Amino acid sequence: xxxxxxxxxxxxxxxxxxxxxxxxxxxxxxxxxxxxxxxxxxxxxxxxxxxxxxxxxxxxxxxxxxxxxxxxxxxxxxxxxxxxxxxxxxxxxxxxxxxxxxxxxxxxxxxxxxxxxxxxxxxxxxxxxxxxxxxxxxxxxxxxxxxxxxxxxxxxxxxxxxxxxxxxxxxxxxxxxxxxxxxxxxxxxxxxxxxxxxxxxxxxxxxxxxxxxxxxxxxxxxxxxxxxxxxxxxxxxxxxxxxxxxxxxxxxxxxxxxxxxxxxxxxxxxxxxxxxxxxxxxxxxxxxxxxxxxxxxxxxxxxxxxxxxxxxxxxxxxxxxxxxxxxxxxxxxxxxxxxxxxxxxxxxxxxxxxxxxxxxxxxxxxxxxxxxxxxxxxxxxxxxxxxxxxxxxxxxxxxxxxxxxxxxxxxxxxxxxxxxxxxxxxxxxxxxxxxxxxxxxxxxxxxxxxxxxxxxxxxxxxxxxxxxxxxxxxxxxxxxxxxxxxxxxxxxxxxxxxxxxxxxxxxxxxxxxxxxxxxxxxxxxxxxxxxxxxxxxxxxxxxxxxxxxxxxxxxxxxxxxxxxxxxxxxxxxxxxxxxxxxxxxxxxxxxxxxxxxxxxxxxxxxxxxxxxxxxxxxxxxxxxxxxxxxxxxxxxxxxxxxxxxxxxxxxxxxxxxxxxxxxxxxxxxxxxxxxxxxxxxxxxxxxxxxxxxxxxxxxxxxxxxxxxxxxxxxxxxxxxxxxxxxxxxxxxxxxxxxxxxxxxxxxxxxxxxxxxxxxxxxxxxxxxxxxxxxxxxxxxxxxxxxxxxxxxxxxxxxxxxxxxxxxx
RNA sequence: GCCCGGGUGGUGGAAUUGGUAUACACGCACGACUUAAAAUCGUGUCCCUCUGGGAUGCGGGUUCGAUUCCCGCCCCGGGCACCA
Numbered sequence: 001x002x003x004x005x006x007x008x009x010x011x012x013x014x015x016x017x018x019x020x021x022x023x024x025x026x027x028x029x030x031x032x033x034x035x036x037x038x039x040x041x042x043x044x045x046x047x048x049x050x051x052x053x054x055x056x057x058x059x060x061x062x063x064x065x066x067x068x069x070x071x072x073x074x075x076x077x078x079x080x081x082x083x084x085x086x087x088x089x090x091x092x093x094x095x096x097x098x099x100x101x102x103x104x105x106x107x108x109x110x111x112x113x114x115x116x117x118x119x120x121x122x123x124x125x126x127x128x129x130x131x132x133x134x135x136x137x138x139x140x141x142x143x144x145x146x147x148x149x150x151x152x153x154x155x156x157x158x159x160x161x162x163x164x165x166x167x168x169x170x171x172x173x174x175x176x177x178x179x180x181x182x183x184x185x186x187x188x189x190x191x192x193x194x195x196x197x198x199x200x201x202x203x204x205x206x207x208x209x210x211x212x213x214x215x216x217x218x219x220x221x222x223x224x225x226x227x228x229x230x231x232x233x234x235x236x237x238x239x240x241x242x243x244x245x246x247x248x249x250x251x252x253x254x255x256x257x258x259x260x261x262x263x264x265x266x267x268x269x270x271x272x273x274x275x276x277x278x279x280x281x282x283x284x285x286x287x288x289x290x291x292x293x294x295x296x297x298x299x300x301x302x303x304x305x306x307x308x309x310x311x312x313x314x315x316x317x318x319x320x321x322x323x324x325x326x327x328x329x330x331x332x333x334x335x336x337x338x339x340x341x342x343x344x345x346x347x348x349x350x351x352x353x354x355x356x357x358x359x360x361x362x363x364x365x366x367x368x369x370x371x372x373x374x375x376x377x378x379x380x381x382x383x384x385x386x387x388x389x390x391x392x393x394x395x396x397x398x399x400x401x402x403x404x405x406x407x408x409x410x411x412x413x414x415x416x417x418x419x420x421x422x423x424x425x426x427x428x429x430x431x432x433x434x435x436x437x438x439x440x441x442x443x444x445x446x447x448x449x450x451x452x453x454x455x456x457x458x459x460x461x462x463x464x465x466x467x468x469x470x471x472x473x474x475x476x477x478x479x480x481x482x483x484x485x486x487x488x489x490x491x492x493x494x495x496x497x498x499x500x501x502x503x504x505x506x507x508x509x510x511x512x513x514x515x516x517x518x519x520x521x522x523x524x525x526x527x528x529x530x531x532x533x534x535x536x537x538x539x540x541x542x543x544x545x546x547x548x549x550x551x552x553x554x555x556x557x558x559x560x561x562x563x564x565x566x567x568x569x570x571x572x573x574x575x576x577x578x579x580x581x582x583x584x585x586x587x588x589x590x591x592x593x594x595x596x597x598x599x600x601x602x603x604x605x606x607x608x609x610x611x612x613x614x615x616x617x618x619x620x621x622x623x624x625x626x627x628x629x630x631x632x633x634x635x636x637x638x639x640x641x642x643x644x645x646x647x648x649x650x651x652x653x654x655x656x657x658x659x660x661x662x663x664x665x666x667x668x669x670x671x672x673x674x675x676x677x678x679x680x681x682x683x684x685x686x687x688x689x690x691x692x693x694x695x696x697x698x699x700x701x702x703x704x705x706x707x708x709x710x711x712x713x714x715x716x717x718x719x720x721x722x723x724x725x726x727x728x729x730x731x732x733x734x735x736x737x738x739x740x741x742x743x744x745x746x747x748x749x750x751x752x753x754x755x756x757x758x759x760x761x762x763x764x765x766x767x768x769x770x771x772x773x774x775x776x777x778x779x780x781x782x783x784x785x786x787x788x789x790x791x792x793x794x795x796x797x798x799x800x801x802x803x804x805x806x807x808x
Numbered sequence: 809g810c811c812c813g814g815g816u817g818g819u820g821g822a823a824u825u826g827g828u829a830u831a832c833a834c835g836c837a838c839g840a841c842u843u844a845a846a847a848u849c850g851u852g853u854c855c856c857u858c859u860g861g862g863a864u865g866c867g868g869g870u871u872c873g874a875u876u877c878c879c880g881c882c883c884c885g886g887g888c889a890c891c892a
Contacts (some may be wrong), residue, residue: 215886218812222888229892247892259891301890329890339892347890421891544887615833617820622885629820632833638848678822681832688832750828756871757828795872801827803872 005641007605011714015117023728024076024119028530030482032073036531037064038510038570040539040547041079041126043502044105046090046191049112049277050587051595051609052579058539058610059576059619059674063536066671068119069734075531076119077513079126080106083134085163085179086501092466098433102129112598116606117713120729126518128505129433133512135456136522137504138438140554142449143561145439149195151426152447157426159187164467164748166191168501169424170223170613186289189471192498193438194425196553200224201421203552204467212573213620219544225421230405232414234259234340237312237321240271246419248337250404252395253317253364254389255342258352260325262332263288268308276310282328288328303329303351315340316413317389318406327351335419349379362388363397425550427501432465432474434499442486442493451487457495473497506547507554508570510534522563530564537570540578548573574674577622579613584624595625607712608634614676614711633680637715639687640708644719648695657741659689660700664737668705676711683708698723703735751776751802753785761802769796776802 018024037060042053042613057078063074082102090105091098107125113120126133146152158167162182166189171178196203204224207217229248234244243259261268263285268275275281282789284306286424305327312321329347330339341348343359352359364370365384373380374387383397392400408414428437428593436449436457450457460481465474475484475497486493511523516533548570555569580586581593588594611633649801652660663686670679686704702723709716709729710781744765749772751759759781763772773794776782786806793805 071810213813215812219887222811225888225891227891245892249892303890327890329892331891334891336892339890345890345892346892419891421888541886615820621814621821623820626820626834629834635848636833677820681822684832748828752827752873755871760828793872796875797827801873803827805872 003645005638005715007607007715008602008755010455011115011117011309011601011606014714014717015114018117018119018728021728023730024121025123026073026075026121028527030075030530032071033533034075034516035064035067035072035536036075036510036534037067037536038513038534038538038544039078040078040537041081041506041509042082042109043081043086044102044109045086046094046101047589047594048105048107048108049597050614051597051600052587054113054116054581054597054609055613055619056540056576057113057118058116058613059574059676060538061537061610062676062710063612063671063674065119065713066668066732067732068221068730069706069710069732071733074259074511075124076121077124077126077516078113078122079513080109080116080128081502081506081509082106082127082129083314083434083500083505084467085165085429085431085433086502088431088465089163091433097434097639098465099129102127105736115598115601116610119713124513126512126516128508128509130465130521131456131458132517134435134505137435137500137508138450138455138457139452139502139522140508140558141435141500142438142452142455143563144194144446145449145556147557147561149198149557151193151195152190153424154188154190154192156186156188157191158184159189160184161469163431164469165430166426166428166471166505169423170425171501172548181735187471189430191426192428192439192496194427194553196425196549197420197422199553199556200226200420200422201418203549206552206556206568210568210573211571213541213575216541216544216548216573216575223422223545224420225551227419229417229419230401230414231336232316232340232408234313234316234322234338235410236271236324239271239274241267243267243313243324243338244336245338246417247340248744249344249397250414251386251392251400252342252344252362253315253340253404254343254386254392255360256315256322256340257320257342257358257360258323258325258348259313259338259340260327260348260351261308261332262337263326263328264332265326265337267338268326270540271308271311274310275308277306277308281306281308284326291328299633302353303327303347304594305351305355307355307357316408316411323357325351330468333423333500334421343376343379346379346381360388364423383560425553426534427504428498429501430471430473431467431499432462434501435459435504436475437496437498437500439496440484440486440493442489442491444491445486445488447496447601448486448488448493452786456485459499473499475499503547503550507550508558510537510551511555511558511564522558525563525565532564533566533568534570535572537573538576539573541575545701575620577618577620579616580622580624582625582627587625600630604630604634605714607637607715610713611637611680615669615680617677619674619676636687637712639691640704640716641719643687643690643696643701643704644722646690646693646696647698647701647723649698650695652690652693652695652697652700654690654741656693656697656700658744659686660703661737661741664703664735665739665742668734668737671710678709683711705729706732706735747799749800749802751779751782751804753782753804753806758782758785769794772796772802775805776804 039060062072068074089100091101158172160177162180172184230250232245234243307323308324311324313324361374363384364373372378386392386395386400439447440456482495484493515527517521558564559567612630662684666682667679705716761775789806795803
């Protein structure tokens with residue numbers, strides 16, 4: 001037996017053996033319960049992995065090994081999300097075709113992952129850029145098209161002038177391109193859009209049944225942004241035209257003294273012949289169109305607007321004639337793009353004060369505080385008591401709302417309405433490196449889906465894959481590819497040249513792992529029934545409103561067309577906290593603070609890296625890498641290694657047995673709850689205890705090795721074989737604990753006097769209050785506090801604490 | 809502004825159906841081994857005016873007892889936001 005722990009030799013040896021014996025290959029086996037444990041698959045960047053990337057992968061590796069040892073059939077796969085802008089930009093920068101770059105980067109990533117000893121079943125590897133994969137991404141798109149969920153639109157969209165492509169709402173952060181930080185412009189562009197809004201209600205309500213972190217669920221609720229209110233109709237005087245207005249505060253309708261349209265509102269064009277100051281109006285609309293969205297939506301900006309002179313609307317409740325304004329703070333994309341304005345909204349209030357538009361009060365907080373509001377000295381935005389509201393006077397806001405809707409509904413002037421912030425998903429990109437959208441445009445038939453038999457529509461080779469910037473993808477230049485026949489009428493057709501966004505392939509990849517070689521279906525329904533849903537999904541919280549919404553939408557659609565058996569893809573989600581550099585900053589080439597896992601594997605070993613990353617702190621919390629800290633886990637593994645030399649057939653003390661069984665219990669529970677840090681500290685406690693013994697019982701040692709195996713698979717496998725066992729640890733049974741060995745016969749209980757701990761006594765389990773009291777009375781360290789005092793209360797909380805209250 | 813999560817030693821952190829706060833690890837100090845160093849092992853390590861007192865962001869409250877529950881704040885991280 002070699003005495004030094006040579007991690008390099010041991011890890012290389014077992015990596016090779018595991019691979020040769022194919023022990024991580026997963027087969028369907030309906031006799032066993034399944035466990036599907038999934039990582040968010042990476043985009044294979046050119047920089048390779050840094051030490052933060054594997055944190056989530058280590059966790060799923062531990063959980064899946066643990067589940068396997070507990071008799072589950074596990075699915076733990078890995079693949080590559082390789083389409084999209086970053087891959088393409090990397091390729092352009094390095095003057096290399098994206099396909100080649102992706103191949104190289106995948107190779108590098110895979111090597112790095114293999115060094116860490118993961119139990120991935122590589123026979124199920126997938127790659128979103130593989131035509132046999134994106135065939136099914138295209139297939140799903142066609143199904144959506146057939147169901148009317150994919151449509152063409154010409155509305156102005158977010159355009160990133162640097163990435164030279166349109167973007168979805170989700171890709172814009174604070175008015176900037178999420179990818180490159182460039183300020184996004186509005187650009188009218190023909191594009192493909194998916195009707196994710198049709199799923200808004202289900203996406204929202206089903207959030208409740210997910211075992212996900214509350215923060216992510218909350219983000220999704222906010223992003224979907226459901227609000228309930230009413231739609232009211234303001235008719236335009238002397239015309240057939242009317243303005244539908246969405247409001248959540250119909251209780252303020254009696255103070256609606258004017259209405260405001262978004263400057264983009266198309267109704268304005270129909271009103272042009274009535275508008276007396278059309279020049280001014282046009283100028284305002286023009287000015288607004290030039291302001292970037294980001295600036296337009298800052299609260300600090302002073303309110304501006306222009307009245308549409310000559311246009312009069314009728315308030316449906318008061319029947320009063322009210323002026324019509326346009327103002328840029330009214331957003332065309334939200335609600336109906338029009339609001340009724342009153343003294344109970346700060347923005348309307350400010351605008352009215354500035355331009356001397358008449359205001360009226362219809363809500364007051366209560367009778368005591370009504371004076372200031374009524375004098376219009378202040379804008380009251382809250383809910384309160386109605387005044388000046390005919391029969392609704394003296395009702396509360398909440399009481400009045402349904403009643404006002406009811407009344408106006410009878411006149412056909414209002415109805416209940418619901419609104420969402422969620423916008424439909426802008427799905428086309430004017431770039432090369434994505435799935436071609438499988439549509440053929442025909443002059444006669446319009447857009448026609450490519451027949452299923454002709455899928456995949458392969459991404460053609462091009463000379464230049466750089467973006468054109470014109471709003472056309474580079475594919476538009478390949479006429480032999482673009483020009484084709486219409487599948488419907490056989491006439492001349494042109495292929496759609498836009499490609500899909502990066503999020504397309506990742507919206508359903510988890511299904512493909514269940515059946516990655518199927519050429520006749522996206523996934524076999526029987527296999528899907530067995531493996532789905534994903535039991536544990538681990539990844540970064542930054543995907544809360546992008547990937548995790550898109551995937552849920554995509555999945556619900558597949559459920560609706562009968563392609564899958566369940567209506568949610570991920571049962572349990574756990575997010576992984578980032579690992580920052582030791583300076584607290586994000587690891588980045590720019591700061592020169594990147595730590596490469598390969599280096600740690602070389603110097604300290606993969607097992608040490610694994611244990612350290614799990615020991616650093618709570619799994620879902622961010623932490624900074626510590627050069628000093630990483631030696632702790634290394635010392636721990638060395639201690640475990642050295643215990644080999646003390647193996648004996650003799651039994652250890654009851655005290656050791658107790659710690660051992662406690663450890664089995666704690667490690668089992670902590671893996672299930674993903675509290676890896678405390679599982680490791682408990683194993684450290686056991687190891688420290690064993691170290692102090694003269695010998696270590698062989699079975700006890702074996703138990704420790706089994707518990708540690710999911711965390712540190714290499715070193716434990718080596719110890720296992722050195723102990724004379726031939727079966728791989730991952731195929732062995734997880735240890736069970738014996739509660740009777742954990743339970744204490746004697747308990748140490750604290751004694752509090754007036755709330756302060758004054759001593760600790762030892763009692764036998766099951767002692768009653770009198771017995772306990774007797775012991776207390778014979779404990780000098782406690783009794784000295786009781787001299788010359790009266791005991792007014794003696795409380796014994798069984799097996800927990802004694803609390804004595806005394807007075808002079 | 810609204811919503812979600814968090815605040816504990818020099819550092820990462822542990823402990824919550826209300827019951828002995830500071831487990832485990834790092835760092836540091838001292839000691840053993842060594843010609844010496846590294847490694848390893850051992851001891852100590854919340855603070856103070858230390859027979860005692862104080863401390864889980866701050867201020868109150870409930871309780872025999874509060875890191876845990878309630879009320880009012882402060883700070884940090886995240887989501888949403890001229891959203892009608």
